[in-house]
Amino acid sequence: MPYFLIIALQGFCIYHAFKNNREYYWYFLIVLLPVIGCIIYLVTQVFNKRDLDVVQKEIVSVVNPTKKVNDLKKQVEFADTFQNRVFLGDALYEIKDYNSGIGEYEIALNGKYKSDSGVVKKLLEGYYQTSQFDKVIFCAEQINxxxxxxxxxxxxxxGLALGKQGRNEEAKENLKPIDQRYSNYEERYILAQFLINQGKIxxxxxIxxxxxxxxxxxSKPNRHKYRRVVNDVKKLIESV
Structure with a gap:
């Protein structure tokens, strides 16, 4: 098998294993036994769970992450519709190109869909990721x-954006609803940090x-998935 295909296959398997929180031994198998390990992983963990077409698309997205974006740009050129703009914005977010994604969502909202709350939420996310906190607040107040x-x-x-603006009491009121048991671990950790920094030790x-x-x-998969944030929680509670 050509070397670049082996690398691409390993890349896909590692990406799939990480995305689906597979056990650590799969990473060793994929890396140490490139061809055999990948085949075993695909047969036992992929092909019996997903259609072949989906797998092929994921492989392409690993090898050439901009292909999906380029294909969707052509789709927008062919038919400049609200939904096609949103699909393109989604694809740009997937490759962390938030500024370009924001641009697509802003265009999508220019027409009769300007109050579409789903796209407003996507815009809000992009504005936060690009530190445009005033725009985060503006979007939130459209859909709150x-x-x-x-x-x-x-x-x-x-709530985080309000905190960045020094509006701490409002921030606290909007951060607290995320504190839901057995979920939102990363967000709850950030909330705890916020409260501690505000003197609410x-x-x-x-939390x-x-x-x-x-x-x-x-569960075992969740222990692996949330290991980092749980370790951060333990370090923080020991330091206060």
Whole structure:
């Protein structure tokens, strides 16, 4: 098998294993036995779980991550519709090109879909990732009456943006709904940091203690997935 195909195959298998929180031994098998290890992984972990077409698309996205973007740009040139702009914005976000993605969403919202809350949420995410906190707040205040806003990531980013603007009490009120048991570990860790920095030591430590307790009942895949944040939680609670 040509060398570059082996590298591409390894890249896909490692990407798939990471994305799906596979056990560590798969990484060793893929790296140490490139061809055989990849074949075993594909047969046992991929082909019995996904259609071949989906697998092929994922391989292409690993080898050439901009192909999807280029294909969608051609689709927009052919038919400049709201949905095609949104698909292109999504693809740009996938490769972390937030500024370009924001541009596509802004164009999509120029027409009759300007109040589409789903796209407003995507814009809010992009504005946060590019540190445009005033625009995060503007977007959030367009959709904060929606039923699905409370406790969502959008509200959480809104709270963080308010904190960046020094509006700490408002920030706290919008960060707290993310504190939901057995979920949102990264966000709850950030919330605990925020509370501790605001002098709410006991409130912050209470959240950290809950995360540590919950981590003891995690499934094996979740222990692997959240290992880093749980370790950060333990370090923080020991330091305050």
């Amino acid at each position: 009456e929606k039923i699905d806003f409370k406790g969502s990531r959008s509200q959480f980013l809104y 006991m409130d912050g430590k209470e 950290l203690s809950e995360i540590i307790l919950e981590s003891q009942h995690m």
